[in-house]
Amino acid sequence: MKRFYISLKMEFLSTIRNRTATFFNLIFPMLLFLFFGYIFNNPKGGLSVTGTSSGQGGYPEALWLLPGIIAIAIATNGIFGALPMVALRTNGVFRRIQATPMPVSQYLLARIVIQLAIVIIQVILALLIGQIAFQVHPDGSGWYLDVAFILVGAIVFITIGQFIASVSPRLETANIIAQLINMPLIFLSNIYLPFLILPDVVQKIGRVLPGLLMVDVLRPAMLQGTVSSANTLNNPLLDIAGLGVYFLVALIISARFFRWA
Numbered sequence: 001m002k003r004f005y006i007s008l009k010m011e012f013l014s015t016i017r018n019r020t021a022t023f024f025n026l027i028f029p030m031l032l033f034l035f036f037g038y039i040f041n042n043p044k045g046g047l048s049v050t051g052t053s054s055g056q057g058g059y060p061e062a063l064w065l066l067p068g069i070i071a072i073a074i075a076t077n078g079i080f081g082a083l084p085m086v087a088l089r090t091n092g093v094f095r096r097i098q099a100t101p102m103p104v105s106q107y108l109l110a111r112i113v114i115q116l117a118i119v120i121i122q123v124i125l126a127l128l129i130g131q132i133a134f135q136v137h138p139d140g141s142g143w144y145l146d147v148a149f150i151l152v153g154a155i156v157f158i159t160i161g162q163f164i165a166s167v168s169p170r171l172e173t174a175n176i177i178a179q180l181i182n183m184p185l186i187f188l189s190n191i192y193l194p195f196l197i198l199p200d201v202v203q204k205i206g207r208v209l210p211g212l213l214m215v216d217v218l219r220p221a222m223l224q225g226t227v228s229s230a231n232t233l234n235n236p237l238l239d240i241a242g243l244g245v246y247f248l249v250a251l252i253i254s255a256r257f258f259r260w261a
Contacts, residue, residue: 003102007110014084015114024080025118029073030125036192037062037134047194049220049231059223062134066126067219068191071153073122075185075211078157079178081115082164086174089165094260112158119154142225149221152240153214156247160210163250166258185211190219195233210246213239 015021040061047064088094097107130136138146160181168174187193188202189211195203206212216239220231227236234242 004106004110007102007107008113011107011110011114012117015118018084021080021084025073025077026121026125029069029076029122030129032072032192033062033065033069033126033129034133036065040065041134049223050190050196050233060134060136062130063136063138063223064219065192066130066136066138067222068189068215070123070126070150071189071211071215071218072186072191073126074119074150074154074214075157076182077115077118077122078154078159078161079164079182081111081158081161082168082174082178083171085111085162085165086168086171089259089261090171092261098260115158116154119150123150138222139225142221142227145221145225145227146218149214149218152243153210153218156210156214156243156250159247159250159254162254162258166254166256185209188212190215190233207234208242210243213242213246 047058047061049059049064127137161178164174164177164181168177184205185191188198188206189195189209190206191211195206195212198206212233216232216234217227217236220227224231229235232239
């Protein structure tokens with residue numbers, strides 16, 4: 001157990017000292033929340049759970065944005081978490097760890113724990129900004145669904161990050177793959193722009209992206225405290241099943257191609 005705590009401390013220190021990762025994991029998503037929240041803020045109108053304009057009685061745009069900001073922050077944390085892994089492998093750090101009594105599995109577990117800790121910080125920051133800047137907050141009756149979907153999304157995107165790290169021979173390759181995965185998530189996942197205003201062919205692509213699958217169940221849980229086919233774009237069971245498929249595929253490929261050197 002002592003070795004695990006050493007790995008945990010090492011990962012914590014390396015994470016907080018990485019200013020680029022800190023900016024994109026914690027600061028940048030919150031800046032986007034403030035930016036889009038103030039731009040779209042309309043006290044006379046609002047958006048429905050699925051993103052359609054609903055006029056009077058709709059949810060405030062800032063509240064509608066909140067679950068999407070949490071989802072994209074979690075996705076960024078998981079996807080771009082692949083880059084330090086590739087850097088450690090190419091620099092020979094994994095090989096040196098293997099030569100020590102410390103099991104590499106404990107080191108990887110410590111890294112996952114730190115990423116989950118970042119997720120907690122991301123969620124707290126988003127909730128604080130929503131309350132302080134826009135006076136909005138989630139429906140408290142569905143807190144257990146919020147926690148469950150956030151945890152599921154975090155695990156899925158961390159696993160996708162491991163997949164990127166496993167199939168990338170160099171840091172440059174990992175960065176390209178991460179960007180190619182991240183960009184569609186930003187624009188096609190009902191996060192910043194209402195999904196139903198997009199062209200039909202784009203909607204068909206977006207409906208199967210992991211970002212939308214997570215937002216589709218997280219948003220009604222946070223706004224209404226419940227999830228059903230009446231307040232989601234897809235069937236919620238299909239959303240959860242789709243996230244499970246992404247997790248299993250990424251896990252299998254990661255296990256098949258992961259290497260220490």
